[in-house]
Amino acid sequence: MGLPRDPLFWLLLLLVASCSGILLALFSSVGKPHPGPRSGASTAQEPVCFPDVCAVAKSQEAGQDLACWRSTTAPQAFSGPKATNARTSKGQPCRRPLALAARRHPHFRDLFDFSQPVLLSGGLFTQELWDSLSQRKAPYGWQGLSRQDIASTLSLLNGSESTQLFGPARPRQGCVRCAVVGNGGILNGSRQGLNIDAHDYVFRLNGAVIKGFEEDVGTKTSFYGFTVNTMKNSLISYKKLGFTSVPQGQGLRYIFIPSDLRDYVMLRSAILGEPVRKGPDEGDRPQTYFGPEASASKFKLLHPGFISYLTERFLKSKLMNTNFGDLYMPSTGALMLLTALHTCDQVSAYGFITSNYWKFSDHYFERIKKPLIFYANHDLSLEAALWRDLHAAGILRLYQR
Ligand SMILES: *[C@@H]1O[C@H](CO)[C@@H](O)[C@H](O)[C@H]1NC(C)=O
């Protein structure tokens, strides 16, 4: 009777009612702590990105969009269902642990063995291990190396911190997100520094120049990986380009790649804080490379069996059957990236070789463009194909531009 018949009125009323319903829901959700993943909080047109890292970097960047990944080639696995669960923080379970993606992949599930020990510690040194590793040359074993030298180094790696990369600080059920930063020219002008630093752990290697390149490569270093040979070569070759010392810092850990006896010898001296007693590095003071802290917890040793496993399964190069077979080994960057893939829950690779590598200089810190040269000691084409395939499989996120 007194009610209007105009359908428009009812439509408007309905609209007001539903809007206030939405508002009510919004207000009540503000007051309540969210038990589960947040939904609907992000915008639907968010660029394809690595959501967990994105969220962290974004909050630091106060709205700037640097954090997100605009590559159209990024696989669905990293874009995820839009606008859901985009915010996770340290200690929360992973949205997409790489081990799961690896187990579901028809090719990679047969390659990944997450039970392989990554690090070599004193506790693993047995007669059996000696017998097996002394059959193979370094970096895959100990052929021709003195048992005394190996044993005296390994006896110092006898604490539990030598068996694991992350130590007790690693959140038990959380998601460990790692960035591995290679030194490729693709990082010049990339402005990825904040994204890199937003990861829980950052791996760097060899001539990792940071000063002057913070915007592109970040500042955080959790792990520095090297062989004594590559570290000292980098200090010589890139000194003029700014690599005047290896990264140092209190929380920083060093990962020795045992490519030669000198790595075991230097490692022992580094833990003891005394000058190197023999070999090509005799007289070197490890503190000049690694800073004043000399303790077993500062230094990690990659397991030669792990290097064999990686080479056999992931980087079995045709170069191994040539005259250069004895020279060949995976690059330092490849070993660090594969180490991260076997220890972290999510891995982003920056500064690694991509299909358009020829567009960029060899290293990001060069002043004049220098082409990347493929030497016979590494198989960079094979490595490029591996990163591409791991990226496509959603196991790795490879920075590309
Ligand atoms: C490791 O070995 C050193 C020297 O042999 C010894 O002092 C130390 O107590 C050992 N630590 C552990 C955790 O066994």
Ligand SMILES: *[C@@H]1O[C@H](CO)[C@@H](O)[C@H](O)[C@H]1NC(C)=O
């Ligand atoms: C680095 O990038 C700048 C532009 O961003 C370019 O002018 C320069 O040539 C690049 N350096 C090298 C060594 O490629």
